Amino acid sequence: MPEGYGGEGFFATSLSQAVGLARANSIWPLPFATSCCGIEFMATMGTNYDLARFGMERLSFSPRQADLLMVMGTIAKKMGPVLKQVYIQMAEPKWVIAVGACASSGGIFDTYSVLQGIDKVIPVDVYVPGCPPRPEQIIDGIMKIQELVKNEPLRRRYSPEYQFLMEKYQID
């Protein structure tokens, strides 16, 4: 099949660019704030490092209405199933950003009770290191998410790579 005729096709490329632009500038985040990084997120939402100018004015605490799952803070092993359940409840398309060292890899808490990174239970798109990361770093992570959202093709969610990823995490 020649280039551009299969899959999405060239008819849909401009449409997917327009949709990507719309999605990227109006992400509704779900702040899954657990610990100290949550306070830095509250500072990022504040007036000094305004997150509302990226279109994230409306925080949604209900997974069904959210696009971006922002996991901020340590996730203990007791919390892992809850996090997975919240991720499953989110509707497609959804992205995950792991804010902070604890969410990315367990951070300074290399202990028996802390999950060593949330990518053990859910697929993650962007990792923001720091303990806690400065608001500028969190905004940098959000801008990378916006890049991902802008360039995501419309049919990506049905691709075999994505299906493989969901199977790897046992999410159906």
Add this chain to the structure above:
Amino acid sequence: MKLDNDTLQAHIEQKAPQFVKNIELALDGTLTLETDRAQILDCLQFLRDDEGLQFHFLTSLCCVHYPDHAGREFGIVYLLHNWRSQTRLRVKIFFPADDPHVPSATALWPTANWMERQEYDFFGIIFTGHPDLKRILNVDDLDVFPMRKEYRLEDGTRTDKDDRFFGRTGNFDRRFD
């Protein structure tokens, strides 16, 4: 009315010598009273209700594990405080590891409820008479008591961190040498 350590010690030794197994002064100037496990509730009630003592506030209670002391492996320390005379007191009991039962202090202070649950969760001490003794901080189906000295800090099954790079070469003794 300042109840200093000498008066306190004299008062306890005079009024209730049956509770006193050992009294000594700790490094920070707090009197530490060691007593028997069987008498601990009577001792705490005496310390709380006696006119001259009035240690009405249970600041905290914590458990210590000494795996090398045979017959006295576990110890529980009650931190008491008297606000009127600004005096602190520590009460300790020791008991062997094969019989980790201690009478619960929840009848005297409702605040001991969660404190004892935490020590059960960490060390496996069974507080008899506790209204609801179950795990509080760890996952409910954990089958070990992780704060005991024989368990290591890290989760041994994790695959993303290589112990060699952290200097943990398999000798999990506490001391560096």
Add this chain to the structure above:
Amino acid sequence: MVQSYFSQIDSLEGELATLNLGPTHPATHGIFQNVLKMDGERIVSAEPTIGYIHRAFEKLAEHRPYNQVTPITDRLNYCSSPINNIGWHLTVEKLAKIEVPKRAQYMRVIMMELARIADHLICNSVIGVDTGALTGFTYMFQERERIYELYEEVCGARLTTNIGRIGGMERDFSTVFHEKLRDFMKTFPARFEEFNNLLARNRIFMDRTIGVGPISAERAMAYGFTGPNLRAAGVDYDVRVMEPYSSYEDFDFLIPVGKDGDTYDRFVVRQEEIRQSLRIIEQAYSKLPEGPYYTDVPDYFLPPKDEVYTKMEALIYHFKIVMGEIPIPEGEVYQAVEGGNGELGFYLISDGGRQPYRLHFRRPCFIYYQAYPEMIKGSLLSDAILTMSSMNVIAGELDA
């Protein structure tokens, strides 16, 4: 038809609804779960479940040398980390019998009171948010940014500060810090009064919070309450006055005390404590003595970097401190500081090794959260949410 319908309704009486105020909830500021049994709108009983952010601090502290335990204490009550850090340093100084110079003590007092202001600002703005008043939150977070700038001048970090050293502070106050602190002390009171005027005598706020979640003084003391929650119930217990540490006896401040122990009293007590903290900062800053900002204890205090690169003894001590080869005295100490939520205690048992043998944190949030089911018995669901946010439950301190 209507008769049978009514008989169906009668048979529904006596059943309680179960509501799960789950670990993830927009209004629970922190991760803890409450399973509520409700009779219509009224709560009959509650069963809290905590431990969703258990990070095993006490076990972690047994595997780290003394100066590396400070970052762990940061994460206890992360809204006011300098208080936790300085409390830990005071504990080790009590164990090793180190005397800290006056200037360092006054500097520590300034940082601790700034942390207390930051903690109370979060708590009070969040009580406002839970009643629907979002503006106060936005205003006060701007003020918290100014406090973060002050922290950055002293230690470099915004939230989890790791401030100070065992034996003093790590560096003296810079000229920028002096300017920023003077500016803060000049402009903060007016902005704080603006926030106060939004809520303190607001008819709606008072109706929402008066009589909500009360606790009597006797029950509070039996449950181990300390801090603003106890002072709202009427008992004036403050560790800064009972057992003064770090020169608190030199300062003149009041302890605000409430009457009923309900949410409104907790709010007003915290507001007043912010004003008293400002008073302490002014006194400490105006009377800041000259002198060294650290004690000369080379065993505990890291030497300055230029000496490390040029002098042999400094290099050796730097190596020993960082690798944890310092002999620590044996013994037990208990040090209490007045945290944002009450008496934060560190019970340290040392056996002479490079790590603590046993470190027990007396965390005020963990201890007073036990009383929550009793406080919300018989109240409405929205009142239960307000009670929880007025108790200032920080999940890091609850689970540790």
